Amino acid sequence: MSFGDPNNPYGQPQDPNQQQPGYGYPQQAPQGVPQQGYGYPQQPGAPGAYPQAPGTIQANNGYINVHGLGTVQVASMGLRFAARLIDGVAIGILYWILSAIGVAGAVGAAKSVEDCTAMDPASSAYQTCLNDQAEAVGGIFAAFFGVLLLLSIATMLYEWLMIALVGATLGKMALGLRVVKENTGGKPGLGGGFIRWIIPTLGSIVCGIGLLLVYLSPFFDSTGKTQGWHDRAAGTVVIKK
Template identity: 70%
Template structure:
């Protein structure tokens, strides 16, 4: 009676492991669709849910941060990088320079207008002349109107600069230079008129409360979600990303 290999002391053929299952001393192979680096036979993070085919791993949900990476998944844009506070504060400083230039221009216009009104007051003649008081009052009213008018126009232009550019472009000049953009967190699109206005008005309201405006601009430091959203970003539903 033959029991197989004569060199086998037990007289039996060596058993092969069942197909598809690893045996002792045999290299393990991952099933098709599982990345090799994940290994096989050990639980992996992001494992497929019940009912899903093996090897199908759920994708990151929109709005979720990738842990400690500074990246976030935004609908319509995919994975984007959150803008650093250095870039954001640098962009704010550049915008301050732009606004300062506008302020200088309109202040010069106001001063020139006020000087012209003052010269008109000198032309009123002597206080003994009939109509002198009316002439001086008219010149003084002109000086006040020019001063307030120039400030009003300056405020309107700064409003339109910050509001409309963020609303329709997603960036001011300073943000463009430093590669920063403001988007709607839930769509990835530009903030629009409503989002842009909310994002502008909150720091302006803070300006009337001591250092409130500065606190609003620094408030992203207080955000522990990793998105660096300031109070004005949360109210407007916006996110600042690196382009």
């Protein structure tokens, strides 16, 4: 008794050129129909490469991926130091202008006071002269502290608003640097700009030592992004355009 072909239990004639399903190599898809692959789907770009997360340092070579900007170059500490020097010159000129105005006002107030030494100490004119001198001295101190206040406000607005709204100070603009949010690639905004400004400012209260440490802190960054403590707190990174 013959059992025949187990793949053809009904005894129907077989086409010798027809390959049985489930055996042999995988069948080729008809022309024009994409063949299904195996394994994980490939991402666009280099074959087998997957996109890196924003902020990922690339082989510690000075380039980083920033969302919305792609691969950008991290600003070197030399360029950042040079930009800081340019900003220092710009702020110094502003200091000089405001200080000159304050000194001129104080000198004018001092000259307007009459010399009391030639007057009779028992006279009412002498007492009036002393009162005028006291008011003049008070005006000089008021002008001095007023200039300091104006300088502080001007420095704050320069550093804070330029970084927040423009992404760069004059020094950074001159050297082609800008500050961006690491997770978006956009400008730091008022909040990020303020955080980035206030941390060095608070550090300057301790005899300037804290300020120096903040500005040197990018050297301590082991990620290769040269982020200072103020950058990390604000979520920013300084890049080269």
